[in-house]
Amino acid sequence: MSNMLGARRRLGLVHVVLVLFAAALLVADAGVTSSYRRKLEATVEMPLDADVFGVPLGYNAPQQVHITLGDIEGTSMIVSWVTANELGSSTVFYSEASPDPYMMELWAEGTHTRYNYFNYTSGFIHHCNLTNLKYGTKYYYAMGFGHTVRSFSFTTPPMPGPDVPFKFGLIGDLGQTFDSNTTLSHYEANGGGAVLYVGDLSYADNRPLHDNTRWDTWARFVERSAAHQPWVWTVGNHELDLAPELGEPVPFKPFAHRYPTPRRFAPAAAAPPFWYSVRIASAHVIVLASYSAYGKYTPQWKWLRGELARVDRAATPWLIVLVHSPWYSSNGYHYMEGETMRVQFERWLVAAKADLVVAGHVHAYERSHRVSNVAYDIVNGKCTPVRSRDAPVYVTVGDGGNIEGVADNFTQPQPGYSAFREASFGHATLEIMNRTHAYYAWHRNQDGAMVVADGVWFTNRYWMPTDDDDTS
Ligand SMILES: *[C@@H]1O[C@H](CO)[C@@H](O)[C@H](O)[C@H]1NC(C)=O
Ligand SMILES: *[C@@H]1O[C@H](CO)[C@@H](O)[C@H](O)[C@H]1NC(C)=O
Ligand SMILES: *[C@@H]1O[C@H](CO)[C@@H](O)[C@H](O)[C@H]1NC(C)=O
Ligand SMILES: *[C@@H]1O[C@H](CO)[C@@H](O)[C@H](O)[C@H]1NC(C)=O
Ligand SMILES: *[C@@H]1O[C@H](CO)[C@@H](O)[C@H](O)[C@H]1NC(C)=O
Ligand SMILES: [Fe+2]
Numbered sequence: 001m002s003n004m005l006g007a008r009r010r011l012g013l014v015h016v017v018l019v020l021f022a023a024a025l026l027v028a029d030a031g032v033t034s035s036y037r038r039k040l041e042a043t044v045e046m047p048l049d050a051d052v053f054g055v056p057l058g059y060n061a062p063q064q065v066h067i068t069l070g071d072i073e074g075t076s077m078i079v080s081w082v083t084a085n086e087l088g089s090s091t092v093f094y095s096e097a098s099p100d101p102y103m104m105e106l107w108a109e110g111t112h113t114r115y116n117y118f119n120y121t122s123g124f125i126h127h128c129n130l131t132n133l134k135y136g137t138k139y140y141y142a143m144g145f146g147h148t149v150r151s152f153s154f155t156t157p158p159m160p161g162p163d164v165p166f167k168f169g170l171i172g173d174l175g176q177t178f179d180s181n182t183t184l185s186h187y188e189a190n191g192g193g194a195v196l197y198v199g200d201l202s203y204a205d206n207r208p209l210h211d212n213t214r215w216d217t218w219a220r221f222v223e224r225s226a227a228h229q230p231w232v233w234t235v236g237n238h239e240l241d242l243a244p245e246l247g248e249p250v251p252f253k254p255f256a257h258r259y260p261t262p263r264r265f266a267p268a269a270a271a272p273p274f275w276y277s278v279r280i281a282s283a284h285v286i287v288l289a290s291y292s293a294y295g296k297y298t299p300q301w302k303w304l305r306g307e308l309a310r311v312d313r314a315a316t317p318w319l320i321v322l323v324h325s326p327w328y329s330s331n332g333y334h335y336m337e338g339e340t341m342r343v344q345f346e347r348w349l350v351a352a353k354a355d356l357v358v359a360g361h362v363h364a365y366e367r368s369h370r371v372s373n374v375a376y377d378i379v380n381g382k383c384t385p386v387r388s389r390d391a392p393v394y395v396t397v398g399d400g401g402n403i404e405g406v407a408d409n410f411t412q413p414q415p416g417y418s419a420f421r422e423a424s425f426g427h428a429t430l431e432i433m434n435r436t437h438a439y440y441a442w443h444r445n446q447d448g449a450m451v452v453a454d455g456v457w458f459t460n461r462y463w464m465p466t467d468d469d470d471t472s
Pocket of ligand 2: 051
């Protein structure tokens with residue numbers, strides 16, 4: 001075994017030196033450290049007057065519009081937006097038939113919230129839950145009645161079912177630089193139906209006093225996608241905004257007011273839980289919270305134990321877990337930060353035969369083989385990850401392009417569990433075809449162009465647990 005590993009490693013080195021990673025992927029299952037490097041220019045935040053941050057015209061015009069799934073089944077949608085001048089109306093009108101705001105026959109009354117952060121005062125943040133929606137149906141919706149009306153549309157997720165196809169975008173650590181804009185544009189060109197967002201949104205906290213106007217600009221920036229399809233939010237460390245020195249001792253304040261989840265709705269929003277799940281098409285998506293307690297007996301621990309028992313792979317074959325801090329990352333940055341959560345929960349995910357764990361946090365891309373490291377206890381010494389057909393693939397897509405730049409410091413040599421890693425920006429897509437097959441791809445931002453640098457067919461761990469990552 002160790003000879004084989006050694007041989008693989010030597011093979012890997014030869015490939016990295018001599019041939020392109022793509023060829024290496026075809027020939028052997030040795031880990032690949034891609035030789036591609038983005039031009040090492042600084043990641044620059046888009047200026048306040050950038051086109052993507054434009055405030056919509058008109059008095060008190062709704063801005064920062066985004067939609068969030070309102071329940072686990074996908075028949076409710078929470079519409080969120082901000083008005084800046086005055087409270088205005090929290091009503092959303094909507095319709096299957098008419099794109100004309102004044103002809104929309106359905107309506108729902110929302111609620112609003114506001115917060116202060118040091119010397120910043122937010123606009124009026126509206127949240128409105130549209131309920132009893134039909135599956136797989138296009139709805140027009142509008143808000144801002146009484147002042148400036150804006151209208152949008154979304155399509156609800158298809159009815160859950162074992163063979164229902166769906167294409168997800170996987171994006172993390174996006175921020176609001178020119179690179180962030182490239183990543184979002186590439187995702188839009190790829191045409192997914194929902195974004196699984198693995199945390200760290202605006203990076204407002206990198207600015208003096210956590211300048212919360214950068215939470216506003218970020219939401220205006222992503223509106224072009226997030227108003228039209230649900231983004232599934234995972235909380236990251238840049239959502240903490242914990243600053244007792246500024247008189248801000250309550251964690252997650254801006255994020256919690258702005259981004260509801262199916263289990264956390266304004267105005268009682270400024271509190272956990274940040275863990276929840278949604279079902280979309282043939283996928284059951286579990287969202288975990290790296291910065292909320294997850295030790296034994298904590299609410300998150302109890303919830304996850306119960307939720308894994310509620311997953312029905314006959315109805316939703318694909319079990320996907322989102323978390324901010326990766327459990328398997330061989331990057332020197334944030335090295336082993338996700339380890340305590342891995343130790344706590346990995347055995348449950350292996351027992352449940354989860355298909356995919358998606359993380360962010362590390363600003364580079366990495367995909368693991370199907371590995372498990374659950375044999376270890378405090379005395380037996382079995383602490384090396386081993387290949388397992390029951391184990392998920394772990395991907396890290398914290399490479400959205402935020403202001404902190406690329407995490408260009410992989411540990412050497414590449415560990416055996418790491419299948420592919422690259423220090424550049426991009427996003428991934430997961431295209432579920434049916435209960436057995438899904439095509440996963442990572443799309444690098446290459447000097448403005450979008451290049452598929454890593455693509456794999458995944459087979460489902462419940463319906464077809466084959467050795468899908470054995471690329472030899
Ligand atoms: C908040 O305080 C900072 C530092 O004193 C100042 O630069 C900024 O203009 C203030 N912002 C508001 C909205 O008062
Ligand atoms: C962001 O990307 C969009 C779509 O590609 C483009 O229209 C816009 O000009 C870009 N903005 C900036 C500031 O790069
Ligand atoms: C939205 O409405 C649905 C249907 O009434 C309900 O089940 C769900 O809990 C609501 N979502 C939130 C976040 O309040
Ligand atoms: C690179 O990663 C190693 C761990 O592998 C760490 O010791 C080192 O401090 C990192 N370097 C930088 C510049 O972060
Ligand atoms: C599932 O999708 C894969 C990939 O498109 C295809 O090869 C396979 O035949 C499909 N299975 C069924 C049962 O349709
Ligand atoms: Fe992070």
